[in-house]
Amino acid sequence: MTRVVVSGLGVVSPYGAGTKTFWAGLATGECAIRPLTVIDTEGFRSRIAAEVPADVLPALGASYRRSRADRLALAAAREALAEADLAPRDRAEMGLFVGAVGGGMLEGEAWYGEARRGRPSPRLRALRSILPVSHAETLAWRLRLGGPRETVVMACASGAASIALGADVIRSGATPLVLAGGVDAITRICFMGFNALKLLDPGPCRPFDRGRRGMSIGEGAAFLVLEDADHCRARGARALGELLGAGMTTDAHHVTAPHPEGEGMVRAMADALAASGRAPADIGYVNAHGTGTPQNDRVEALALVRVFGEGRVLVSSTKSLVGHTMAAAGSLEAAATLLALQHGLIPPTANLHDPDPDVPFDCIPGTARPVEVGAAVSNSFGFGGQNVSLVFGR
Amino acid sequence: MRVRRRVVVTGMGSVSAAGCGGSSAVAAALARSAETIAPLKAFALPAGSSRLAAEVDDGELMTLLDADAVRRLSRICRMAVAACRLAAADAGIEGGARLGLAVGSEYGDFRSGAEFFNGFLRRGPAGLSPMIFPNTVMNSMAAVVAIATGAKAPSVTLNQATIAGDLAVARAVALIAGGRADAVLAGGVDEIFLDVYGGLSALGALSPMAGGIPEGCRPYASDHNGPVLGEGATFLVLEEFEAARARGATILAEILGSAWGSIPVAPHTAPVSRRDAYRTVGKALDQAGVEPGELGRCYGSGNGDPALDDWELRLLEADGIRDPVSLAPLFGQHGGLGALRAAAGSLAARVDGTPTLVHGIARGGCRAAMVIGRAA
Numbered sequence A: 001m002t003r004v005v006v007s008g009l010g011v012v013s014p015y016g017a018g019t020k021t022f023w024a025g026l027a028t029g030e031c032a033i034r035p036l037t038v039i040d041t042e043g044f045r046s047r048i049a050a051e052v053p054a055d056v057l058p059a060l061g062a063s064y065r066r067s068r069a070d071r072l073a074l075a076a077a078r079e080a081l082a083e084a085d086l087a088p089r090d091r092a093e094m095g096l097f098v099g100a101v102g103g104g105m106l107e108g109e110a111w112y113g114e115a116r117r118g119r120p121s122p123r124l125r126a127l128r129s130i131l132p133v134s135h136a137e138t139l140a141w142r143l144r145l146g147g148p149r150e151t152v153v154m155a156c157a158s159g160a161a162s163i164a165l166g167a168d169v170i171r172s173g174a175t176p177l178v179l180a181g182g183v184d185a186i187t188r189i190c191f192m193g194f195n196a197l198k199l200l201d202p203g204p205c206r207p208f209d210r211g212r213r214g215m216s217i218g219e220g221a222a223f224l225v226l227e228d229a230d231h232c233r234a235r236g237a238r239a240l241g242e243l244l245g246a247g248m249t250t251d252a253h254h255v256t257a258p259h260p261e262g263e264g265m266v267r268a269m270a271d272a273l274a275a276s277g278r279a280p281a282d283i284g285y286v287n288a289h290g291t292g293t294p295q296n297d298r299v300e301a302l303a304l305v306r307v308f309g310e311g312r313v314l315v316s317s318t319k320s321l322v323g324h325t326m327a328a329a330g331s332l333e334a335a336a337t338l339l340a341l342q343h344g345l346i347p348p349t350a351n352l353h354d355p356d357p358d359v360p361f362d363c364i365p366g367t368a369r370p371v372e373v374g375a376a377v378s379n380s381f382g383f384g385g386q387n388v389s390l391v392f393g394r
Numbered sequence B: 001m002r003v004r005r006r007v008v009v010t011g012m013g014s015v016s017a018a019g020c021g022g023s024s025a026v027a028a029a030l031a032r033s034a035e036t037i038a039p040l041k042a043f044a045l046p047a048g049s050s051r052l053a054a055e056v057d058d059g060e061l062m063t064l065l066d067a068d069a070v071r072r073l074s075r076i077c078r079m080a081v082a083a084c085r086l087a088a089a090d091a092g093i094e095g096g097a098r099l100g101l102a103v104g105s106e107y108g109d110f111r112s113g114a115e116f117f118n119g120f121l122r123r124g125p126a127g128l129s130p131m132i133f134p135n136t137v138m139n140s141m142a143a144v145v146a147i148a149t150g151a152k153a154p155s156v157t158l159n160q161a162t163i164a165g166d167l168a169v170a171r172a173v174a175l176i177a178g179g180r181a182d183a184v185l186a187g188g189v190d191e192i193f194l195d196v197y198g199g200l201s202a203l204g205a206l207s208p209m210a211g212g213i214p215e216g217c218r219p220y221a222s223d224h225n226g227p228v229l230g231e232g233a234t235f236l237v238l239e240e241f242e243a244a245r246a247r248g249a250t251i252l253a254e255i256l257g258s259a260w261g262s263i264p265v266a267p268h269t270a271p272v273s274r275r276d277a278y279r280t281v282g283k284a285l286d287q288a289g290v291e292p293g294e295l296g297r298c299y300g301s302g303n304g305d306p307a308l309d310d311w312e313l314r315l316l317e318a319d320g321i322r323d324p325v326s327l328a329p330l331f332g333q334h335g336g337l338g339a340l341r342a343a344a345g346s347l348a349a350r351v352d353g354t355p356t357l358v359h360g361i362a363r364g365g366c367r368a369a370m371v372i373g374r375a376a
Helices: A019-028 A068-084 A088-092 A105-116 A124-129 A133-143 A155-172 A188-196 A229-234 A263-276 A294-308 A326-343 B023-030 B058-062 B067-072 B075-091 B110-127 B140-149 B164-177 B194-202 B241-246 B280-288 B306-318 B337-352
Strands: A004-013 A095-100 A149-152 A177-184 A220-228 A241-250 A285-287 A314-316 A375-382 A386-393 B007-016 B019-021 B099-105 B155-159 B183-190 B232-240 B253-262 B297-300 B356-361 B366-373
Touching (some): A004 A155, A004 A229, A004 A326, A019 A326, A068 A105, A068 A177, A068 A220, A095 A133, A095 A155, A095 A326, A105 A124, A105 A188, A105 B110, A133 A149, A133 A177, A149 B253, A155 A177, A155 A220, A155 A326, A155 A375, A155 A386, A177 A326, A188 B110, A220 A229, A220 A326, A241 A326, A263 A294, A294 A375, A326 A375, A326 A386, B007 B023, B007 B075, B007 B164, B007 B241, B007 B337, B019 B058, B019 B075, B023 B337, B058 B075, B067 B075, B075 B183, B075 B232, B099 B140, B099 B164, B110 B194, B155 B164, B164 B183, B164 B232, B164 B253, B164 B337, B164 B356, B183 B337, B232 B241, B232 B337, B253 B280, B253 B337, B280 B356, B280 B366, B297 B306, B297 B337, B306 B356, B337 B356
Parallel strands (some): A095 A177, A285 A314, A285 A375, B099 B155
Antiparallel strands (some): A149 B155, A177 A220, A241 A386, B007 B019, B007 B253, B253 B366, B356 B366
8 A cells, every 4th residue: 555654844823834833832832822813802702812923924925915814825835845845847746635614704704794884895806715715726826736636624624634635645646746734714703603602712722621611713724745655765855754544434413513422533543543554552642633622522532542542542632732723723733743753742731730530541731741652643523523533653 | 556446326316406306307307408597586686797597496495305404404405415315315325334425515505604694793792693603614514414314434525616516526436446435425515695696796707707798608609608606416326336236226327537636727717728737637538448539428517607618628629529518508507517417427328338528627727527437
């Protein structure tokens, strides 16, 4: 079977631009969840989020006329391609798989609000980039990527799914190179929606804590260059890690709630492990979906127990550091997992002061922990009962 | 050489302006001579707007759903659930851990997004409905279909203009060929909604795009002047060949080859001079072992958009293929149209045994191709 390695990585996160900045934030355990400024939060239960800092956006190198999300995506994708050091001919057949949900909705909402209030709006062009597919069109054009292209909308599992589906395309032989990841900017609809569902913690989220009250919204983008291992070796490129396997399942249970026993989550992890050829005991770390909602963390812990056994694996949630970046979350967490393997350091779960006894795992509270791990799992779950698990190795 | 699992078509279900039903209803819709494109009835249009559409008959749609589904589901979700149930019944297939979903959509549940946001505009935070919010995510149709059909293998939603249904079917083929599922309900869905229709019309993206007359859907014609929106949901049941044969399924056709690629051009553009370096059609034909001259027909994505029609003709000509047939005048442009092309190709190949090329190209350069033939 074709082995798929990661030969480039690019991230724009609430810490700022660049993979090094991202890793520095994770390693120090700095929580980037702060008062939200990009939209008005008056009257909402939660008024915080993990935004990409305002002073970072102008330095991303993308036109201010593009949507906020497109700018995040372009910067992350360019960094990943630069690290992979690809020739133009490699890009000509390179696939592009983008996990997206919000699209250019932040700008579209501004237009829509004005239009509904009967004000003539000059922002009609915002409609052209309102849909999730706009990111893939922009990236393919600006980066000259001519291979298979997909915009994957699988709610909060979109970023991870794009990586799994992109790797499948490499394994099918359709192309040896794929740029895969996810992007989402904060939008009013997303922020207001999770507020309406009462799924946001008024304070910074506390995954796996007994007193957790919900999640914190975030934004960002992360892209991975996935490559046929033989192709990578032949061109003398460096592999940052290997995508050993991926599992994708559906709960078919409820539109917003996970299956109460985590049945689909278990299948996703089991499928990923089977594809990777690794046993549960070979996995040293799980980057959990870990949103901080009472229900998700309880069910994910149940699923982890069923797959790995109580306390048999280290678990942390990087959402406690950079918020829940929606469609980007799976790709940011894939990047965090790869970096943890590279550096032999597991990012902590921030704000975890009173561990929930229903989560029988060491969830690395507060401080990153030096541990050499050979293989790790990144979990992403989403509305619609979407479950994706990725297994990475060094 | 990689061993590729064979993928066959064992059922189909459709909800469109030309009727609702399984494979026999799709065949009847394709043979229909009565016009389906007519002045829009669902809502009033502002002056200067486009006026035509291919609308689904809501009365007929309601007969396909139980009262609970009608009460709980948004309109686009109703169409998706109805079409998938029709397809599953047509194929005689049941849900389970090896049944997946691939759903293509151009606009998703935009109606729910607008309704949710309007609640805020009217009443502030108190006006936000937690019941509507989940529908604003584009995978909401896949979520309700998964529950309705028991599909527990991967459920993939793809957003794409013009060829969303083509991409979903091609992705489904890859899911089965790669072993992620043994069967996949694959297709597309969209609905006509005031804000989408009005926005596209204001952007000059619908017939009559440049003010030409008369308004209408005339793909590949010299007087084509823009697409006409349609709506509906069409899904195929794709299955791994051996699994289908083992359960005694009726095999309608086989997907002999499929590929999707892209031509990196500026978003929303269709530059007629740009060629496909990835060889999307060539890859699909190679996989099928079919030469262009052996094709019985080609269903193209031409929808009357002059730039896009002309680009498609030029690209196909470079691949040695001429005279594509468009189904857009029958069903209108929507996310299910690519699946209708695949359905038409399957039915045609079954009748005369010659392979069909199903082709699609969108502004922005996303391209898909499938070769469908009779299963040997």
